[in-house]
Amino acid sequence: MSDLKPMRLGVQDGAIFVDVAKEHGIEHVITKEKMFLSFQDLINGKVDAIMSDKQIVQHFAKSYPQYKTNLLEHGNVNDKGSYAVAIAPKNKTQVIEMFNQGVAEMKASGELAKLETKWFENSTDKPM
Numbered sequence: 862m863s864d865l866k867p868m869r870l871g872v873q874d875g876a877i878f879v880d881v882a883k884e885h886g887i888e889h890v891i892t893k894e895k896m897f898l899s900f901q902d903l904i905n906g907k908v909d910a911i912m913s914d915k916q917i918v919q920h921f922a923k924s925y926p927q928y929k930t931n932l933l934e935h936g937n938v939n940d941k942g943s944y945a946v947a948i949a950p951k952n953k954t955q956v957i958e959m960f961n962q963g964v965a966e967m968k969a970s971g972e973l974a975k976l977e978t979k980w981f982e983n984s985t986d987k988p989m
Contacts, residue, residue, distance in 0.1 A: 933961075
């Protein structure tokens, strides 16, 4: 997630992702009242990526395939704590590499498990 630091990240106002982004040092968090408005910002180049619940981001990507957003997903769709990041095509390769490297480092260090516990109470690996 820290690899998103230099980017403009769109999230829904009041969502947990606002706090998660700020906690990871993402300085350019742009909030909108509705997640669809953040998606519009993504396709219009006003933000570089958006983050929300996995089902929401998947819905936007599926509903508007012409924008060719790339999804980075974590967790199963129905799991508490699943989320996704959609990235505009212009940044796709660079961001995917940075994001994947960051996730791998967080898994290896145990930081990802700590965040899941802190923010979502139940890890996606634990039975509900």
